[in-house]
Amino acid sequence: xxxxxxxxxxxxxxxxxxxxxxxxxIWRETRDYREIAQAIRELQLRGAPLIGISAAYGLALAAxxxxxxxxxxxxxxxxxxxxxxxxxxxxxxxxAWALDRTxxxxxxxxxxxxxxxxxxxTACAIHEEDIAANHAIxxxxxxxxxxxxxxxxxxxxxSLATGxxxxxxxxxxxxxxxxxxxxVLADETRPLLQGARLTAxxxxxxxIPFTLIPDSAAGxxxxxxxxxAVVTGADRIAANGDVANKIGTYQVAVxxxxxxxxxxxxxxxxxxxxxxxxxxxxxxxxxxxxxxTTFGGHATAPDGAEAWNPAFDVTPHEFITSIVTENxxxxxxxxxxxxxxxxxxxxARG
Numbered sequence: 001x002x003x004x005x006x007x008x009x010x011x012x013x014x015x016x017x018x019x020x021x022x023x024x025x026i027w028r029e030t031r032d033y034r035e036i037a038q039a040i041r042e043l044q045l046r047g048a049p050l051i052g053i054s055a056a057y058g059l060a061l062a063a064x065x066x067x068x069x070x071x072x073x074x075x076x077x078x079x080x081x082x083x084x085x086x087x088x089x090x091x092x093x094x095x096a097w098a099l100d101r102t103x104x105x106x107x108x109x110x111x112x113x114x115x116x117x118x119x120x121x122t123a124c125a126i127h128e129e130d131i132a133a134n135h136a137i138x139x140x141x142x143x144x145x146x147x148x149x150x151x152x153x154x155x156x157x158x159s160l161a162t163g164x165x166x167x168x169x170x171x172x173x174x175x176x177x178x179x180x181x182x183x184v185l186a187d188e189t190r191p192l193l194q195g196a197r198l199t200a201x202x203x204x205x206x207x208i209p210f211t212l213i214p215d216s217a218a219g220x221x222x223x224x225x226x227x228x229a230v231v232t233g234a235d236r237i238a239a240n241g242d243v244a245n246k247i248g249t250y251q252v253a254v255x256x257x258x259x260x261x262x263x264x265x266x267x268x269x270x271x272x273x274x275x276x277x278x279x280x281x282x283x284x285x286x287x288x289x290x291x292x293t294t295f296g297g298h299a300t301a302p303d304g305a306e307a308w309n310p311a312f313d314v315t316p317h318e319f320i321t322s323i324v325t326e327n328x329x330x331x332x333x334x335x336x337x338x339x340x341x342x343x344x345x346x347x348a349r350g
Contacts, residue, residue, distance in 0.1 A: 002159040011064035022201040033058040040088040047161020048235040052094030056123035063119040074115040090283040093236040093273040130163035133268040133326035134170040141171030141324040150183040155246035156198035157233025167233045167266040184210040222259040234267040241317030241334025242279030253319035262321040279314035
């Protein structure tokens, strides 16, 4: 199983630079939490669960960089590092969740060394728990798919977007292992082609047959019977079930509803934000217009062309058949079922 990031030794992290895939498999090592922040910002590390894991490892690196002599000084240094890491990407709630969890864990530390050890153990625990959650999501999601299912997925929600195994691709992997799939279609996912570059690469690595399609072909694929279910990941899920995910997901959901195709979201409970009542309260990241007007360093639009580049959109809960989590499957009404899977009242956010 591919692990896109890992803690190597005291004070060092190794991660896969996803911007170089599929052409090159480049692994980088760092002792600097600022490099982790930059890697998140530049999409070398991407995907909501992986962003949270990476941020937690970033705090662990900051703990080794800190020269604080006591626990209070260490906590202050890590709060500064958390501010840098937390400013990288606003939409994925896992980022703030992982940082808050790590900082809270440090409250019990009596010494700087104890705080440092807690930062590392918490980051590793977040990573291990995510992998376990992905396998559970895969099993719950596969059970929703009858034998012969033809699945469409959008963007990349596999090992590369998580601690390992994947959410939407975890469902696809589990369904494939159980003999439930007859076809997998992957949207290219413009403008940065996460479907073509990353999802296709993962499926090829696993030997799972797939067909890559332009984003604009999703509608005709559904209308002509090439798709019998859609499974995507999520970057933030509001309390009412509205879901923020990679740009283009909303269009796929609308097309699925029009063609009577079930639309499933696969995500860990760390992606659920019960403090956000609905999708209107989710901050949508806007990225550089250059990602639209150029690709691979080459212009794809005339000089001076204006471009709008929202990285995510929000799919209203009415378009979502169910939300698959590691604690079970949430179904409408989501205001009730999401609180149930989060264990509301027992430390759930919001």
